[in-house]
Amino acid sequence: MTKRFALLIVLLTVWGSMLPFKPANAAIYNIGANGCPANTVVGGDNLVQNGDFSQGATGFTSALTDRGAGVYPDDSNGGGFSIQNGSVVYPTFETNPYIFGRPFPGDVQRDVPAANTYFYSNPSAANYSAGNGRVNLWTQVVAVAPNTTYNFFAYFDNLLDPVKSANGAADPVIELRVNGTSVGTTVVPKTPDRWVPIQYAFTTGDNVTSITLQIDSLTNNTFGDDFAMTQINLKQCVSGVGAAKYAFPAVEERRNGQDGYRLEYLITIRNLGADPVTELQATDDLATVFAGAEVWELVELSVVSGSGFTALALNPNFDGRTDRELLAANQSLAAGQTARLRLVIWVRPPAGPIIFSNRVNITARSGNVVVTDMSNPGLDPDPNNNGDPKEEEESGATITIFSPYRIWVPVVSRGGTG
Numbered sequence: 001m002t003k004r005f006a007l008l009i010v011l012l013t014v015w016g017s018m019l020p021f022k023p024a025n026a027a028i029y030n031i032g033a034n035g036c037p038a039n040t041v042v043g044g045d046n047l048v049q050n051g052d053f054s055q056g057a058t059g060f061t062s063a064l065t066d067r068g069a070g071v072y073p074d075d076s077n078g079g080g081f082s083i084q085n086g087s088v089v090y091p092t093f094e095t096n097p098y099i100f101g102r103p104f105p106g107d108v109q110r111d112v113p114a115a116n117t118y119f120y121s122n123p124s125a126a127n128y129s130a131g132n133g134r135v136n137l138w139t140q141v142v143a144v145a146p147n148t149t150y151n152f153f154a155y156f157d158n159l160l161d162p163v164k165s166a167n168g169a170a171d172p173v174i175e176l177r178v179n180g181t182s183v184g185t186t187v188v189p190k191t192p193d194r195w196v197p198i199q200y201a202f203t204t205g206d207n208v209t210s211i212t213l214q215i216d217s218l219t220n221n222t223f224g225d226d227f228a229m230t231q232i233n234l235k236q237c238v239s240g241v242g243a244a245k246y247a248f249p250a251v252e253e254r255r256n257g258q259d260g261y262r263l264e265y266l267i268t269i270r271n272l273g274a275d276p277v278t279e280l281q282a283t284d285d286l287a288t289v290f291a292g293a294e295v296w297e298l299v300e301l302s303v304v305s306g307s308g309f310t311a312l313a314l315n316p317n318f319d320g321r322t323d324r325e326l327l328a329a330n331q332s333l334a335a336g337q338t339a340r341l342r343l344v345i346w347v348r349p350p351a352g353p354i355i356f357s358n359r360v361n362i363t364a365r366s367g368n369v370v371v372t373d374m375s376n377p378g379l380d381p382d383p384n385n386n387g388d389p390k391e392e393e394e395s396g397a398t399i400t401i402f403s404p405y406r407i408w409v410p411v412v413s414r415g416g417t418g
Helices: 002-017 125-130
Strands: 028-032 041-043 080-085 088-090 099-101 117-122 135-143 149-158 173-178 181-187 196-204 210-217 227-238 241-247 251-255 258-271 277-283 295-303 331-333 338-348 354-358 361-366 369-374 397-402 408-413
Touching: 028 181, 041 369, 117 135, 135 227, 149 173, 173 196, 181 196, 210 227, 227 369, 241 277, 241 361, 241 369, 241 397, 258 277, 258 295, 258 331, 258 397
Parallel strands: none
Antiparallel strands: 028 196, 041 227, 080 117, 088 099, 117 227, 135 210, 149 196, 149 227, 173 181, 173 210, 241 258, 251 258, 258 338, 277 331, 277 361, 295 338, 354 397, 361 369, 397 408
C-alpha cells in the first residue's frame, strides 16, 4: 500500500508539471512604450508617492548612495544621487562647467504640473560593475486595482551641455520596469536639450493589488551619464473627452441703441473613448474673456440638434459671469457620442485694437477617474483622430481680433488662455 501511494505522488507531480503555465497574481500584460492605448488618455490621481521629489529622498529605494540635497554627486567620491531644487550648474570648482540642471516646466497633455525639484543621477563605475551594467535608480511598490490599464511615465533631462560635452560623452540609457517586465531602453539625448517623457503602459492581471515600479540606468559609462528625472507618475488609462470652439466672423449689429458686433460660437464636445463618461460639465468664463470690452451681453445659449449630435441639457442660469457652467448637472455621453452648443455674444469693443481669447474647459468622469480638456480652435476636438485631445498641436485658444478699421481676423493661438 505504501509503495502504491508513493508511486501515485510521483505520477501526480510529473503530470502537474506538464500543465499549462499559470501567471502569478502579480502578472501584468505589457502594452508598450507608446503610452495609453488608442482612444484613451491618462487620468486621475498620480499613484506614485513623492514622484516630484518635493519631499526629498523619501518614499523610494535606490542602489545609489544619497549624497544629500543640493550637492554635486561626483564620480570621484563614489557617484550617487542628489535631490536638486531649481537651476544648478556643476562642477562648481571648474572654470568652464558643463552640467546644467533646471526645473521641469510641466506637461499639459498628461496633466502633470511643473516641478522645481528633481533627482540628479550620477552612478559610479563601481555601481555599474555591481549590477553587471545595470544600476537601479528608483524603486517603489504601488497599490493598484486588478484588470486595470495604467501608464507608468516619468521625465528625464540630459544634464550635459551638448557643445561642451560633445567629445565622446555617453547619453543616458533608461529602462522602465514593472514587476520585472521591461518596456525596453530609451536614450536621453543631449540634443534637443529638453525634458523627455519615457512611458510604459500595461494592464494588471487578476487579483493584482500592488506592483513594483522600477527605473534603471543601463548607460554603463560614467562619462556622460549625468541626468535628472522628476514627476514619476502612475495613472490610469481611461476614455477621454475633448472640446473644440469655433468662431464665425463677427457681424455688425446694433443692440439697445448701441453699435457693436454679434459673435457666434459653436462648441463641440465629444467622448473619444470606448466607455461612457458621466458628470460632464463645460465652463466658459466670459467675464474674463470680454473684460476689455466696453459692453458685452449674452444673447443665446442653445443646443445644436440634428443627425450626429446628442442633445445635452443646458444650465438655465448660465450667464458667463457668476455662473459659468454651460450644462445642467448629471450630463453624460456614451462612447463616441458628440454634442454641440451654440453660444452668441453681443459685444462693443473699445476703439483701439483688442483680442478676445476664449477657451472652454471640460471635466467628466470616466469610471472612477476625472478627465479634463481645454478646447482647441475649430469644430473637431481631436483633429488627428487618435483619441487624445490634449496634445500640444491640438491645443489653443479661439481668438477674435478687432482693429480700428473694423477688420476681423481669425487666427489660431497655441497655448492661449481664456
